[in-house]
Amino acid sequence: MKQKAFQDYYPEEFSHCYGCGRQNNHGHQIKSFWDGEESVAFFTPEPYHIAIPGFVYGGLIASLADCHGTGTASAAMYRKEGRAMDTEPALRFVTGSLHVDYLAPTPLGVPLELRGRVAEIGTKKWWWISGFRLRATCAPRPGHCCKMPDTMMAKKNKRKPRR
Amino acid sequence: MKQKAFQDYYPEEFSHCYGCGRQNNHGHQIKSFWDGEESVAFFTPEPYHIAIPGFVYGGLIASLADCHGTGTASAAMYRKEGRAMDTEPALRFVTGSLHVDYLAPTPLGVPLELRGRVAEIGTKKWWWISGFRLRATCAPRPGHCCKMPDTMMAKKNKRKPRR
Numbered sequence: 001m002k003q004k005a006f007q008d009y010y011p012e013e014f015s016h017c018y019g020c021g022r023q024n025n026h027g028h029q030i031k032s033f034w035d036g037e038e039s040v041a042f043f044t045p046e047p048y049h050i051a052i053p054g055f056v057y058g059g060l061i062a063s064l065a066d067c068h069g070t071g072t073a074s075a076a077m078y079r080k081e082g083r084a085m086d087t088e089p090a091l092r093f094v095t096g097s098l099h100v101d102y103l104a105p106t107p108l109g110v111p112l113e114l115r116g117r118v119a120e121i122g123t124k125k126w127w128w129i130s131g132f133r134l135r136a137t138c139a140p141r142p143g144h145c146c147k148m149p150d151t152m153m154a155k156k157n158k159r160k161p162r163r
Numbered sequence: 164m165k166q167k168a169f170q171d172y173y174p175e176e177f178s179h180c181y182g183c184g185r186q187n188n189h190g191h192q193i194k195s196f197w198d199g200e201e202s203v204a205f206f207t208p209e210p211y212h213i214a215i216p217g218f219v220y221g222g223l224i225a226s227l228a229d230c231h232g233t234g235t236a237s238a239a240m241y242r243k244e245g246r247a248m249d250t251e252p253a254l255r256f257v258t259g260s261l262h263v264d265y266l267a268p269t270p271l272g273v274p275l276e277l278r279g280r281v282a283e284i285g286t287k288k289w290w291w292i293s294g295f296r297l298r299a300t301c302a303p304r305p306g307h308c309c310k311m312p313d314t315m316m317a318k319k320n321k322r323k324p325r326r
Contacts, residue, residue, distance in 0.1 A: 018213055018220040018222065046189075048187055050180065051180050052179060057180060057181040057229075058261065059181065059226025059227075062261055063226060066222040066225065067222065094268075095221050096264065096265055097264045097265070099261070100225075100261050101259065102259055
């Protein structure tokens with residue numbers, strides 16, 4: 001059986017994200033998985049995701065890091081709580097701080113490998129992700145995610161549980 | 164006569180960027196202008212540029228900051244050198260470090276206002292931009308751009324000057 005990605009477990013209401021929503025046909029639909037203590041995702045940019053011809057657009061790289069980070073935070077929180085990823089209440093995160101250093105131009109035409117590692121779990125809502133490696137063209141930097149705020153969760157919480 | 168944007172001056176070879184290239188029909192095609200000492204750009208996200216329905220995707224915000232920053236760096240360097248933006252050699256920049264703090268969910272359906280300000284001009288290639296304001300949902304943070312590296316400029320430099 002094919003392994004399900006973190007994003008495949010997102011409730012329907014939270015699966016429209018441009019970066020990772022399986023229901024967003026315009027978006028990137030990235031898929032993140034555990035690989036031991038690290039999370040990994042692969043993404044091959046489209047021919048038009050360029051800065052100049054032949055090189056990947058840095059904004060795309062930041063976008064991928066954003067969604068791989070929130071996905072990793074979600075999966076790690078489920079794991080910490082000993083819960084399956086399809087159980088309620090849904091654990092969804094948003095990025096609080098995103099920091100990408102671009103070390104060298106990233107060539108187009110090959111899959112990008114994103115790696116995430118949980119660096120620290122805060123006592124309340126904060127959740128830190130160490131960073132990302134993208135074919136050695138981008139340096140890892142700490143960023144953080146936080147639980148989705150009530151203003152975004154409100155619509156979801158008003159609905160009846162799925163089970 | 165309508166004011167030309169920074170990006171409208173980019174040479175043909177450098178106007179394919181997904182974020183700001185006027186020749187990239189898939190991309191955002193952002194347009195940046197001077198407003199006194201600040202640079203400004205407005206961008207209205209598409210309905211599918213969402214994190215969850217009703218809120219803008221953070222990766223898009225990072226992408227806009229990326230291109231508004233490089234455009235501002237280019238325009239500021241031309242201004243410092245007292246040159247018109249359509250003169251050779253072209254001054255094009257890439258982002259070296261991008262840092263966005265997300266303070267609150269950004270609502271969809273209204274134009275986003277990006278603001279940039281040059282904080283510091285280095286003695287060699289470094290060029291600092293103070294940050295961006297996006298309807299008070301994102302905090303300004305210093306980022307920096309650097310001149311486009313030779314590996315990316317090579318193709319351009321091998322060509323004969325346009326005039």
